[in-house]
Amino acid sequence: MSSFWSLQLLVQDGFAAPQQHSILDLVRGSGLVVQAILYLLVLFSVVSWGIIAQKFRQVRRAKRESEKFIEIFWERRNLSSIHDASRELTASPVGQVFRSGYEELVRVSRSKKESSPGDNLTTELGGVENVSRAMKRANSVETTKLEKNCSFLATTASSAPFVGLFGTVWGIMDAFRGLSVTHSSSIQAVAPGIAEALIATAVGLAAAIPALMAYNFLNIAERHFFK
Numbered sequence: 001m002s003s004f005w006s007l008q009l010l011v012q013d014g015f016a017a018p019q020q021h022s023i024l025d026l027v028r029g030s031g032l033v034v035q036a037i038l039y040l041l042v043l044f045s046v047v048s049w050g051i052i053a054q055k056f057r058q059v060r061r062a063k064r065e066s067e068k069f070i071e072i073f074w075e076r077r078n079l080s081s082i083h084d085a086s087r088e089l090t091a092s093p094v095g096q097v098f099r100s101g102y103e104e105l106v107r108v109s110r111s112k113k114e115s116s117p118g119d120n121l122t123t124e125l126g127g128v129e130n131v132s133r134a135m136k137r138a139n140s141v142e143t144t145k146l147e148k149n150c151s152f153l154a155t156t157a158s159s160a161p162f163v164g165l166f167g168t169v170w171g172i173m174d175a176f177r178g179l180s181v182t183h184s185s186s187i188q189a190v191a192p193g194i195a196e197a198l199i200a201t202a203v204g205l206a207a208a209i210p211a212l213m214a215y216n217f218l219n220i221a222e223r224h225f226f227k
Contacts, residue, residue: 034167034199041206065092165200
């Protein structure tokens with residue numbers, strides 16, 4: 001009977017529940033390389049969320065003012081009144097393209113009045129090209145505004161998972177190296193190190209997923225303005 005109880009105590013000691021560690025404890029217990037990677041990923045995530053908030057405000061305002069510009073465009077009867085009524089809609093990409101084309105058209109019309117009668121045809125052909133060029137240039141400027149800082153989101157979405165994976169691999173290497181030093185084959189000896197390492201992958205995915213979703217949304221929004 002006594003041998004039975006002794007065996008039971010040994011089993012209980014061998015399979016005792018491991019000490020629970022919080023995520024913060026695991027981060028503190030990780031190596032310097034893993035901690036540096038975690039801090040880098042957190043920095044990427046914070047900057048990405050700041051860009052996401054700023055771009056969402058920009059897109060929302062651009063959408064609101066573009067809708068207002070479309071209403072003005074169909075309500076007014078001439079280009080001059082459309083230009084004057086939409087002057088304050090500076091966040092509307094469509095409005096900016098229209099104003100650039102209109103202002104170039106006004107400039108061409110003035111130069112046409114000052115030119116000699118024989119140059120009218122040349123002036124008209126050149127004027128059409130100038131207006132088209134001005135609108136394309138404005139389109140390019142507005143596209144650049146919408147795309148500003150989106151490259152950082154793309155970089156975060158593509159690189160953060162691999163940076164986190166590198167931290168995980170490094171942490172697992174440390175865990176098994178420590179296992180060889182302690183000469184222990186128990187899973188309880190290596191489990192905390194593996195858990196610490198896996199946090200890097202989780203943080204990498206947490207940084208990459210919102211950045212990827214926001215980047216795709218902003219690309220769709222950009223095409224919506226200029227389709």
